[in-house]
Amino acid sequence: MLLPHPAGSGPITRMADGTIKQVSPLTGTEVWTVPGRAHRPLGVAASDPVPLDPEAHGRHCAFCHLRYLDTPPEKSRLVRSGTTWQTLRELPAHELTRTVAEFRRIPNLFEILSLDYWHVNYGYEVPGSVAARTRAYLADETGRAHVLAVLRARLLAGGLTPAQWEAMSTDERLAHASGLFGGGHDVVVARRHFVDGATHDDQLAASGTLTPEEHHRYTAFTVETMRSLYAANRYVRYVAVFQNWLRPAGASFDHLHKQLVAIDERGRQTEMELERLRTNPNLYNEVAVNYAGYANLVVAENDHAVAFAGFGHRYPTLEVYSKSPRSEPWEQTEEEVRGMSDLLHACHAATGTPVPTNEEWHHRPADVDMAMPWRVMLKWRVSTLAGFEGGTKINLNTIDPYSLRDMVVPRLYALRDAGAIAPVRIATECPCRPNSLHYGRGGF
Numbered sequence: 001m002l003l004p005h006p007a008g009s010g011p012i013t014r015m016a017d018g019t020i021k022q023v024s025p026l027t028g029t030e031v032w033t034v035p036g037r038a039h040r041p042l043g044v045a046a047s048d049p050v051p052l053d054p055e056a057h058g059r060h061c062a063f064c065h066l067r068y069l070d071t072p073p074e075k076s077r078l079v080r081s082g083t084t085w086q087t088l089r090e091l092p093a094h095e096l097t098r099t100v101a102e103f104r105r106i107p108n109l110f111e112i113l114s115l116d117y118w119h120v121n122y123g124y125e126v127p128g129s130v131a132a133r134t135r136a137y138l139a140d141e142t143g144r145a146h147v148l149a150v151l152r153a154r155l156l157a158g159g160l161t162p163a164q165w166e167a168m169s170t171d172e173r174l175a176h177a178s179g180l181f182g183g184g185h186d187v188v189v190a191r192r193h194f195v196d197g198a199t200h201d202d203q204l205a206a207s208g209t210l211t212p213e214e215h216h217r218y219t220a221f222t223v224e225t226m227r228s229l230y231a232a233n234r235y236v237r238y239v240a241v242f243q244n245w246l247r248p249a250g251a252s253f254d255h256l257h258k259q260l261v262a263i264d265e266r267g268r269q270t271e272m273e274l275e276r277l278r279t280n281p282n283l284y285n286e287v288a289v290n291y292a293g294y295a296n297l298v299v300a301e302n303d304h305a306v307a308f309a310g311f312g313h314r315y316p317t318l319e320v321y322s323k324s325p326r327s328e329p330w331e332q333t334e335e336e337v338r339g340m341s342d343l344l345h346a347c348h349a350a351t352g353t354p355v356p357t358n359e360e361w362h363h364r365p366a367d368v369d370m371a372m373p374w375r376v377m378l379k380w381r382v383s384t385l386a387g388f389e390g391g392t393k394i395n396l397n398t399i400d401p402y403s404l405r406d407m408v409v410p411r412l413y414a415l416r417d418a419g420a421i422a423p424v425r426i427a428t429e430c431p432c433r434p435n436s437l438h439y440g441r442g443g444f
Contacts, residue, residue, distance in 0.1 A: 010291055010294075010295065011023050011024065011025050011287070011311050011312055012295065017035065018035040019032060019033065019034050019035060020032070020033045020400040020401075020402075022311045022312045022313075022397075022400075022401070023312055024311070024312025024313065025276075025288070025291075025312065026273050026276065026283075026287065026288070026312070027269055027272055027312065028272070029312050029313065029314065030312075030393065030394045030395065031311075031312055031313060031314065031394070031395045031396075031397045032394055032395070032396055032397070033396070033397050033398065033399065033400035033403075034396065047202075049200035049201055049202040049203075050200060050201045051199060051200055052198060052199060052200060052201060058193075060193040060194070060255070061193060061253045061254075061255050062253065063189045063193070063253055063255040063257060064193050064255065065100055065101065065191055068096045068104075069093070069096070069146050069149065070150075071106045071109065071150070072106055072107040072108075072109055072150050072180045073093070073106070073107070073137055073146065073147065073180055073181065074091065074096070074101075074104050074105060074106045075089070075090065075105045075106065075107070075186065075228075076088065076089045076090070076105045077091070077099070077101035077103065077104045077105070078101065078102050078104075078217060078221050079099045079100065079101055079102060080102050085102075085217055087221075087224075090133055092137060092140050092142070092143055093137065093140055093142040093145075093146045094140060094143070100191065101189075102190070102191050102214070102217065103189065103190055103191070103218055103221050104188070104189045105186055105187070105188050105189075105221070105225050106186065106187050106189060107179075107180055107183050107185065107186055107187070108183070108185040108186065108187050108261075109150065109153070109154055110157070111179070111183050111185035112185055112261050112263075113184060113185065113261065113262070113263060113264075114183065115178055115182055115183045116179070118184065118233060118235060118264075121264075122235045124233060124235055126178060126182030127182075127232060130181050130182040130232075131178075131182075133181055134178060134181045134182070137181070138174065138177065147174070147177050147180060148170075148173060148174070150180060151173055151176050151177060151180070152165055152173075154176075155176065182232075184229055184232070184236065184261065184262030185259070185260070185261045185262070186225055186229065186259070186260045187257050187258070187259050187260075188218070188225060188257060188258045188259075188260070189255070189256075189257045190205065190210075190218065190255070190256040190257065192205035192256070193205060193255050195209050204254055204353055205256055206245060206256055206353040207243070207245070207256060207344075207345065207348035207349075208345065208350070208351065208352065209349075210345065212341070212342055212345055212422040215341050215342075215344070215348075216337070216338050216341040216342070216345075218258075218341075219337060219340065219341035219344070220334070220337050220341070222241065222258050222260070223329045223330050223337060224330065225260050226239050226241060226260060226330060226363075227328075229260060230262075230366055233262060235264055236262040236263070236264065237263065237264055237266055237365055237366055237367055238262075238265065238266050238267060238270070238365040239260055239261065239262050239263075240260070240263060240267070240361075241258060241259070241360075241361035242258065242358060242359060242360050242361065243257070243258040243259070243357075243358070244259075244358055245357045245358075245359070246354075246355075246356040246357075246381075247356070248381055249357055249358050249381040250358070258359070266365045266367075269362075270362075270365060270368075273372075274368065274370070277370055277372065278370065281370065281371070281440050282435065282440065284321065284373050284375075284437055284439065285434070285436070285437050288319070288321065288375075289306055289308070289321055289436060289437055290434050292306075292308035292309070292319075292432075293308075293430075293432030293433075293434070295401075296405075297309045297310075297311070297401050297402070297405055298427070298432050299318065299347075299350075299405055299408050299409055299412060299426065299427060300343055300346055300347070300412055300425065300427075300430065301343075301424065301425045301429075301430035301431065302339050302342060302343060302422070302424050302425060303323075303335075303339060304322065304323050304336045304338070304339025304340065305321060305323055305336075305339040305340045305343045306320070306321050306323065306343070306430070306432075306436060306437075307319065307320045307321075307343045307344075307346070307347055308405075309405040309408070310377065310401065311401045313377070313379065313397065314379075314385065314389075314395040314397060315358075315379040315380055315381055315382065315383065315397060316379070316382065316397060316398075316399040316404045317377050317378065317380070317404075318347040318351070318377075318378040318404070318408065319377055319378075320340060320343045320344050320347060320375060320376045320377075321373050321374075321375045321437055322336065322340050322373050322374040322375065322437075322439075323336075323339075323436055323437055323438055324336040324373075324374070324438065324439070325439060325440075325441045326439075327363065327364040327371050327372050327373070327374065327439055328363065328364065328374075329361075329363055332374070340374065340376070342421070342422035342424055343424060344359075344376055344378065345421060345422070346412055346415065346416075346421040346422065346424055347378050347408070348378065349411075349415050349420055349421050350408045350412050351378065351380065351408075352411075355380050355381075355382065356380075356381040356382070357378055357380055357381060358377075358378075358379045358381060359376060359377070359378050359379075360376065360377045360379065361374070361375075361376050362374070362376070362377070363375075371439045372439060373437050380399070382399070383396070383397065383398050409427045412426045412427075413426055
């Protein structure tokens with residue numbers, strides 16, 4: 001039987017009445033779980049499923065595969081023929097429908113940091129290859145019409161009136177086109193809106209409904225996008241990677257996608273972690289993975305990664321850490337990336353499609369001189385921050401780490417038995433060896 005960690009011996013303390021108090025050893029976030037407050041339903045409230053209109057297949061939202069021209073010009077796509085996967089880059093508009101993309105990399109129509117931000121603040125100019133790509137795309141009649149339609153939608157959403165758009169010359173309109181090709185905020189979009197063969201609108205395709213191989217390709221494609229964003233702009237200090245699943249978690253569309261945003265700061269959380277890391281280079285082993293093992297919170301493990309029920313988070317969180325000695329995800333071997341993907345996929349599958357989640361990636365920023373592990377947080381958005389949290393800065397998390405573990409582990413066993421996830425080690429099968437993260441061992 002897996003027991004909770006003894007009270008008072010780490011970041012988790014169990015009070016006599018059953019209240020569990022946590023403090024994140026990395027961020028200092030304080031979290032309480034009070035008995036009785038966890039008896040709430042998880043996931044989006046169920047409604048009567050509505051049959052899908054067969055005529056709408058492939059057109060349910062702007063991310064669907066029959067609406068390629070509703071999104072900005074794609075940078076690359078991943079296609080599949082049987083067991084063969086291939087990346088196609090910078091397709092002209094008239095070739096977009098010749099293949100079906102399993103995953104697409106497209107610019108975000110509404111960037112967090114625009115191309116103008118980088119130009120005005122840093123004097124950044126798009127590389128010559130991007131400028132050439134822009135000219136070639138606009139020289140194609142279909143591409144030119146595509147760009148103008150996307151620009152109209154974006155400018156009208158930003159406050160321009162239809163009359164003002166009509167009064168603009170074509171050159172004035174196309175002056176805004178560079179941001180559609182050279183920006184630093186990309187979206188990686190999956191093919192499916194609903195699972196293949198779906199008949200009702202409650203059968204959404206999510207990370208956990210992908211096969212392990214599909215999820216690996218999704219993860220690796222995202223890693224390559226990270227590398228590309230760093231390479232394109234020398235002023236980028238960090239690329240934030242995240243996935244918002246379902247509208248309560250911030251998604252604009254209930255269609256599987258990740259976002260990647262190049263920014264010019266490391267972020268407050270990374271700065272706090274670096275302060276601790278300079279004092280203790282073994283920080284992530286000691287206060288995260290080692291402690292999770294001692295506290296019986298590890299839920300799954302393989303040769304390249306480890307997953308555990310996290311502590312000190314505002315929301316119930318499953319954490320997945322890479323064991324690789326290489327800090328940058330794009331420097332890791334295919335097997336190492338696959339190991340991370342398999343555990344993350346298993347955590348998504350065990351979470352379930354109806355649960356709104358945020359997937360947050362963390363890695364070493366471009367200008368940091370210390371090794372840091374690649375890790376991913378899967379946060380269940382099953383509660384709402386309110387006045388108590390705002391006034392006290394104490395967060396009420398309705399599911400404590402032990403309860404989260406006890407919910408996830410049986411699901412992992414069932415999923416593995418069904419062949420729905422990779423054959424990972426689960427719970428007591430995990431070796432949980434101290435200092436299993438190798439980020440400080442030659443991977444600087």
